[in-house]
Amino acid sequence: MQKKIRTTILIMGLLVFTTFLVGIRPINAEPKKTTALPTTIKIGGVFPITGRPEAGRDRRDAFLMAVYEINNQTGTDRILPAGVNLLPNVQDDLNTPEGAQAAADALVAWEADIVCGTSGSSNSMTMASTFTPHKIPQISYASSSPALTNRTAYPYFMRVAASDAWQGVAVSDLVQAFNWTKGAVIHTSDAYGTGLIEVFTTDFTAAGGTVVTDQIFDANALEVSTQVQALKDAEVEFILGNFIDKDAATCMKEAKNLGVDNLPWITTDGWSTTATFADEDDVKDAMQKSIGTTPAPLTGAGYATFNTSWFSTDWAFLAGPKNSQDTGSAFNSYAPLSYDAVYVAAKGLAAAGSVDGDELLDALYDVTLEGASGSVSFDEYGEVIGRYDYVQLVDETYTTFGEWQDGPTFIDGEITLADCSEWSIASNKITNTKEGPCPAAPGFELLIAVFAVGVLVAIVGRKRK
Amino acid sequence: MAIVPVDVLSHAAIAFVYAGKLILLTIGLNMTYSVLKFSNFSHAEWVTWGMFSSWWLLQILAFLVPWDAEMGFIINNILIQATFAFFMVGILGILSEILVFGRLRDLKASARSFTVASIGIGLVVRNLLSMVFGDYPQPVSSPELPFGLEDILVINITLTNRDPILGTQSIILTSYKILIILISIITVLLIDYIFKHTKFGIAMRATSDSIDLAQVSGINTRQIIFITWFIAAGVTGFGAAFVRATQGRFGTMDGFSMLLPIFAVVILGGVGSFRGGIVSAFIISYAREISAIILTEFQKKPYGLQYVIEDLLGFTISLSPGYMDGVGFVVLILVLLFRPQGIFGSVEAIRARV
Incomplete structure (x- = not known):
């Protein structure tokens, strides 16, 4: 019994001593900051x-x-x-x-x-x-x-x-300028991919537009065929993609494979860059005539x-x-x-x-x-105001056809999109001068024609016998 | 809006190609599973190494040989790259056996030890690849096929285009996707034939059943095991080279990202059953595709079920098509609940499984 009491006292003493020792140098999360600038x-x-x-x-x-x-x-x-x-x-x-x-x-x-x-x-x-x-x-x-x-x-x-709260609005203003009301979006599942899309969807929907389908895939995903095919099924006027360049390359390569590259694609700052299609002709071909936003080029003496x-x-x-x-x-x-x-x-x-x-x-x-x-300069949230250029990819060059700073401003001219539609820009208005889509592959008619020829050949062959 | 709102044929073709990829990448795992009786998690890095080695050959040849119209065909030839990948990954498989698994076998280690060791090998290989080639995705310059097959071996059929009833129904398959389908089926049937109808296959099965008895019977089990590793790894590398050709970019995590679906295919089909692997790959692939269609239609504006529920009940249920990858695993769990050995697996195989 005495031994037990001694052991208990010893343990408690050790605990107290340890606490005292630790307390001399308290471990807490407060940084050791000074109220003066160190050297x-x-x-x-x-x-x-x-x-x-x-x-x-x-x-x-x-x-x-x-x-x-x-x-x-x-x-x-x-x-x-x-x-x-x-x-x-x-x-x-x-x-x-x-x-x-x-x-x-x-x-x-x-x-x-x-x-x-x-x-x-x-x-x-x-x-x-x-x-x-x-x-x-x-x-x-x-x-x-x-x-x-x-x-x-x-x-x-x-x-x-x-x-991207600014960029989402900029993209929404862009598609509204084209009088589009039905679109699809595809993006990565991370914070970057979803952030802009949420802002865009809210603004576009408030303006009367409809985001028919929202397709998503994990960053670095290998297999995106299903998502890209779902975009094609949606039969929309435009497709907005928001991802960084390497995920964009994956998506656009599949878009080319599935024939979804002949719809107007909207790009964002993550992939409105030549790095997206560097050394990849398939991706470059798929991105031809895509339009989108990119941070406004930097100017000034600095x-x-x-x-x-x-x-x-x-x-x-x-x-x-x-x-x-x-x-x-x-x-x-x-x-x-x-x-x-x-x-x-x-x-x-x-x-x-x-x-x-x-x-x-x-x-x-x-x-x-x-x-x-x-x-x-910063607002009350430590944020800067966004400025973007509207750009279109032609061959390997991005050409600017407008800018956005608290609202869109377009440069007068003509623009042709991936669906072969043609648009005229004048006095900050975009007008459709020729509708898409591009001439499509023959459809059901071809099947009927082939079937009819097959039947004809069979009938002629029998008669000859 | 057409009565049939989706391109059913195109989705079916996509699922077919994905199943082909799964089949091609699971053959090796099925071999090691059935002969060597453990879950080889370094299989993911076989896939990655297959992609990198095929790409690496391209870099070497492009550096050594002037690239013109004639030589471009040899330098950027997918069959040459895939064959190179076969040997390179096969060597990796043999090295794994010599350095790690053979020693564990000599020590009579349990199957769990093999599995843990395979995880370690996978980590080592992945990090070595990162060190050598970098962690960032490599661009893929589309390889060439012999005899201009990349232009001939293409399916691009549009049966209906914006038809009011059928909508758009089309099948678009590039040459590499068609090749993946063909090669996957041919390879699995070939391996299955070797297993069942050749002396080598009989020797492998004997080794799988009991190494000691096989040795007593005069079978050189060491040689059989080496050849198994070489073929299993090599076939994986061969397939990975073709998978790389279908992608925009590839990186060191690609194999690891495929690991779960690969294991799901093997387990669902039944350990050691190559034909089961074909069936399960199609099940998982089509389950994934169908769920993507359903979930997309569910959230499609304005008539999707999500918005109908919102209007009727006042609250929103959001089911993103991104959940489609999980559906395949739900199918796996459901099948295993009723048939734990997998669709074509045998009960005995379960006992040996980790």
């Missing part, structure tokens, strides 16, 4: 470097360029106080939520003060959920899902890329400077391998946004004078910038 500010950057190398590397390089420039600013040009520098930490999210989670965990362990990234909306959501308890502000340069505007779920998230300096050999020291600089091709369209995200971060840090998450976030919302992507 080294840790800035994380997350990019799909291996998952989407043609996009991720350029966006990474733009991030690193901006960090370098900011650290080397002098005099009145300097944004951050003298002696305060940015320390970058580049993470690869592999373009998957799992990779994004790992990247976020790594940056939290590294005690990042602020993070730029990432590209995919689903991946940004994963990261935002990890950063929120640590109050780490996150500025995305490319995530566009409207779901990310939810400031209850993602209070420390903001972005320099426009939400963009011109960025464009000029991008290919400078001064950047040879950047971590490689590079994409655009090595191939000589134009940089990825979101590279300037990645660049601006860093400048927004720097201006926010300078204004806040602190790396405290809440103070920094308030300061970030008030930042205005004439950057590489143009004029940047």
Whole structure:
């Protein structure tokens, strides 16, 4: 009995001692933030470097360029106080939520003060959920899902890329301009794929249109024939697709195989790009004369400077391998946004004078910038206003036939669609001048003709016998 | 709107092609299942390696040989690529046996150990492929068929076009889809014939029943096992090359994404039954397709059942066509509830199954 009592007291003593020991260094989620700017500010950057190398590397390089420039600013040009520098930490999210989670965990362990990234909306959501308890502000340069505007779920998230809430309305305005009332949509099941479609469907339906069918497939799916065939069965006036380039390639290849490429296809920013059909003639053929939206080209002095300096050999020291600089091709369209995200971060840090998450976030919302992507300013949700161009793919070139900024504006001219319909654009109105569809393969008549010939041959053959 | 609102023939053709893909990719798994008596989860990476090796040959030849009109036929020839994939994946199968499964067999390991080891092999192979080729999808430049078959071997028939009763009924099949159907059926019948009517097949079945007895009977079981691995893996690689040709892009996760449907086909058809594999592939494929049609019609505006229910009852039931992939597994579960050995499987096979 005494032994039992002694053992119990010993165990309880150990527990108390352990609690006391642990209590000296409490483990909690509160970040060790200071109310002054440290000399080294840790800035994380997350990019799909291996998952989407043609996009991720350029966006990474733009991030690193901006960090370098900011650290080397002098005099009145300097944004951050003298002696305060940015320390970058580049993470690869592999373009998957799992990779994004790992990247976020790594940056939290590294005690990042602020993070730029990432590209995919689903991946940004994963990261935002990890950063929120640590109050780490996150500025995305490319995530566009409207779901990310939810400031209850993602209070420390903001972005320099426009939400698809704008693009969904832009697409809806486009199809309404063509007086289409019956359409179908197809998209991936992730946050990016569904976000724009929901906004489009709401706006289009409110305007009297009907989305006859909504087909969905998982990102990276191999087999989409059934979904594409269902689009064909719907007998609609247009098909809106919302996915990124590689899923678009899968879908359009199947569309070509099944003969669905002769309907008007509407593209969105994820696949209104030459990367969709690079080295794939079938996909390029299927996408001919498709129309859609793409982020408005960047203009302004900031963009011109960025464009000029991008290919400078001064950047040879950047971590490689590079994409655009090595191939000589134009940089990825979101590279300037990645660049601006860093400048927004720097201006926010300078204004806040602190790396405290809440103070920094308030300061970030008030930042205005004439950057590489143009004029940047944020609304009460940390969102920028969207601007889009309406484009059409002809051969391998996207030509612009209008733009959208709070409403559509079209350029006068003529346009022919994939269903061989012809349209005239004048005074911001689109008028049908020739109806589709393209001349179709003979139908039932052919079967009857073949059958009749067969019967005739049989009768003649019998008579001869 | 026509009385028949869907292109039934086209959907039937799509389901037929998907069944062909499933058959082609399950033959190897059925072989390993029936002879070696364990679930080989690295089968997914055989599919992936088959795709990559066939593509890899194209890259090598394009690098070494000047690509002109004559040489293009050899460089980008699907039969050459598929044959190369056969040997490359076959070698992978043999390596798996030498490095892992053979040692486990010598240690008299249980079937579960084999299965777990196969999962590990799959992870290793997948990550090696990512390291070597990258994690991002590779574009597919359409390979060529000999004798201009890609232009000849095409079915593009439109029986009715926007007919008020029948709507549009058409069958559109590219050459690769037709080849997948033909090759899958020929291959499964060939393997089935080898199993049942050749000395080698008898030896494989004897080895499957009892390795010790087979050895006593004078059968070189080690050789049989090696050949089984080579053929099972090789056939999978051969098929994977053709599947790659039908896709827009391919990547390191493609095989893994096919793993569940492949296992569903094997289990539903009955372990070790190749003809059962054909039937089950068609069952799963058509169940998937029919459910997609039903779910699409359910949510079709404005007359779809979803909106009728919403008007009548005041609440919405949303069933997306995206659920169609799950329907095949529902069918699998229902069949197994009444016939656990699968459609053509035997009761004894279940006891050996993991």
